[in-house]
Amino acid sequence: MKTDDLIEALVQDAFRPQRSPAQRVLGATLLGALIAGTLFASVLGVRPDISSAFETWRFVLKLALALICMACAWWACLELARPEVRLKDVFGWIALAPALLAVAVLYELVAIPPAHWSERAVGNYAATCLLAIPLLSIVPLAALLAALRAGAPRVPASAGAVAGLLAGALSAALYATHCPDDSPLFVAVWYTLAVGLVTLTGALLGHRILRW
Amino acid sequence: MTLREVDLAELMRAANRGDTQAYRKLLREVSPVLRGFARHAFLRYGLSNEDVEDIVQETLLAMHLKRHTWVESRPLLPWVRAIAHNKLVDHLRRSGRRRQHVPIDEFSDLLVADPTASLSSGLDAEAAMGKLKGRQRDVVVAISVNGKSARQVAEDLRMTEGAVRVVLHRALRSLSKALRNDQL
Numbered sequence: 513m514k515t516d517d518l519i520e521a522l523v524q525d526a527f528r529p530q531r532s533p534a535q536r537v538l539g540a541t542l543l544g545a546l547i548a549g550t551l552f553a554s555v556l557g558v559r560p561d562i563s564s565a566f567e568t569w570r571f572v573l574k575l576a577l578a579l580i581c582m583a584c585a586w587w588a589c590l591e592l593a594r595p596e597v598r599l600k601d602v603f604g605w606i607a608l609a610p611a612l613l614a615v616a617v618l619y620e621l622v623a624i625p626p627a628h629w630s631e632r633a634v635g636n637y638a639a640t641c642l643l644a645i646p647l648l649s650i651v652p653l654a655a656l657l658a659a660l661r662a663g664a665p666r667v668p669a670s671a672g673a674v675a676g677l678l679a680g681a682l683s684a685a686l687y688a689t690h691c692p693d694d695s696p697l698f699v700a701v702w703y704t705l706a707v708g709l710v711t712l713t714g715a716l717l718g719h720r721i722l723r724w
Numbered sequence: 725m726t727l728r729e730v731d732l733a734e735l736m737r738a739a740n741r742g743d744t745q746a747y748r749k750l751l752r753e754v755s756p757v758l759r760g761f762a763r764h765a766f767l768r769y770g771l772s773n774e775d776v777e778d779i780v781q782e783t784l785l786a787m788h789l790k791r792h793t794w795v796e797s798r799p800l801l802p803w804v805r806a807i808a809h810n811k812l813v814d815h816l817r818r819s820g821r822r823r824q825h826v827p828i829d830e831f832s833d834l835l836v837a838d839p840t841a842s843l844s845s846g847l848d849a850e851a852a853m854g855k856l857k858g859r860q861r862d863v864v865v866a867i868s869v870n871g872k873s874a875r876q877v878a879e880d881l882r883m884t885e886g887a888v889r890v891v892l893h894r895a896l897r898s899l900s901k902a903l904r905n906d907q908l
Binding site: 519520522523524593662664 | 744748752755777780781784785786788789790792793794795798802803805806807809853864867868871873874889892896900
């Protein structure tokens with residue numbers, strides 16, 4: 513086939529209105545949030561003392577970090593769906609939530625005596641956190657990866673990883689309203705581990721299915 | 725380069741609004757640029773020039789199928805280059821050179837394209853065409869090789885024009901997939 517012949521075939525292929533990766537990713541995020549939110553509400557539900565929890569800085573910070581991480585991962589996800597964007601172009605956004613968390617950890621280490629550090633870090637419901645966040649992430653991650661198949665990521669594994677980060681942060685934001693462990697030390701260990709697991713899963717899946 | 729960038733981006737914007745003449749012009753203008761890029765890269769890796777046209781065709785096909793990943797407010801050529809780079813890396817991987825670093829920035833001085841454009845047939849694409857089945861193959865051959873319009877093909881094959889376009893779109897996707905998976 514000559515190149516000019518191929519061009520003729522491409523030109524004849526109708527310009528149907530296509531949804532952009534941004535629209536698809538938005539749709540997948542909303543769908544994922546709806547399903548994960550329903551699952552969360554029916555199985556876990558928010559903690560009984562939620563209104564008083566909002567008056568403590570630790571709880572508000574925990575929730576805010578998850579939401580910030582979610583917003584940044586969403587942006588990174590949109591960007592990495594394009595072929596000309598590299599991971600380093602969005603790295604600042606991805607690093608924002610971890611950097612804020614690091615500051616919060618330092619503050620917590622100063623605020624409480626060393627004798628209580630390990631108790632705060634281990635918390636009461638570490639296993640639930642490690643289980644609930646990845647399980648809530650399944651549907652959002654699947655929806656996001658499906659949406660990203662319309663994209664053209666430079667490195668498929670990176671795009672898959674930020675999709676995992678987004679799905680994980682979304683689930684973490686939901687789970688944060690259930691979990692009574694509010695210390696930044698707990699968040700830094702267990703939430704990071706749980707979201708990291710989802711991110712890794714996204715990277716592995718992305719590497720396989722986001723090639724184009 | 726700046727002028728070229730502006731012109732090409734303008735053509736692509738017009739194409740996005742359904743201007744097929746602009747789209748044809750864009751793909752024709754971009755082809756020699758891609759050819760220069762592929763030649764340069766093949767020279768660098770000591771590969772023969774035989775497969776240059778494959779890279780050109782695979783890149784055009786990917787540009788077409790992924791055209792909605794270009795944002796109109798951003799420059800077009802970096803996007804084109806990134807797609808060509810992806811296809812080149814795929815090609816090098818298939819020919820047994822795994823994960824070589826391919827510097828695409830050098831490509832920017834090659835934007836003044838070689839006017840002696842080669843129109844040799846892309847062998848891989850030819851083989852991939854063989855993978856297309858029945859109706860998909862009929863439609864692609866009629867439109868590309870025989871130069872018919874979708875409407876003419878619809879009449880010849882007793883299909884609706886819409887159905888021809890659906891078959892064509894699916895055929896292009898299969899073609900791209902066959903090339904990517906090296907099912908040749």
